[in-house]
């Protein structure tokens with residue numbers, strides 16, 4: 001019996017290390033870290049959190065502004081709005097038109113102005129002016145999807161038990177061959193299952209940065225890609 005238990009234990013250990021060998025998580029994440037240290041962050045993102053006080057509320061609003069909007073435009077709009085109006089109380093004191101003017105030209109600025117005001121009002125009415133530290137409650141705020149709620153949990157509340165998934169975080173693990181998923185939500189659930197916990201916190205920023213520089217959407221730079229040897233290049237038809 002002892003022997004059986006022992007070999008069973010060994011068997012599970014071997015299975016786990018085989019899984020890690022198949023996926024090469026450690027090698028890939030280490031290489032992405034190295035790549036990240038060679039890429040200079042855009043000036044704007046270095047400046048943003050120096051001007052704006054980083055709180056769950058400012059992370060939430062900045063994330064809403066970023067949807068379907070270029071980083072530089074989001075950064076400038078965040079600084080204009082949140083540099084002066086960084087709490088729900090201060091935002092509700094503004095008219096929708098004033099918010100629109102401050103955040104223009106972010107994508108869908110009219111809808112976003114309306115949502116930002118509504119969300120701020122809900123935070124005051126339902127949560128006493130404080131962003132709830134609760135994924136489900138965040139998700140129930142109008143206009144807040146899984147990506148935004150996860151970002152607020154990770155970057156607003158420093159809670160490492162979530163993986164925010166944007167377009168890069170969905171596309172690249174599918175190309176590598178870690179997962180085979182159709183939607184970002186499926187990707188999130190699969191990654192929570194297979195990716196060892198120690199990689200969760202860094203996953204989002206490393207993959208976003210990698211997706212903006214090397215593994216770009218239309219024609220990825222496979223010839224200079226540091227993780228090329230571990231990548232199955234699933235559904236990559238055109239590359240450089």
Ligand code: SF4
Pocket residue numbers: 172175176214215216220221222225226227228231232233236239
């Ligand atoms: S080899 Fe190509 S498809 Fe694979 S991760 Fe690198 S850039 Fe992306």
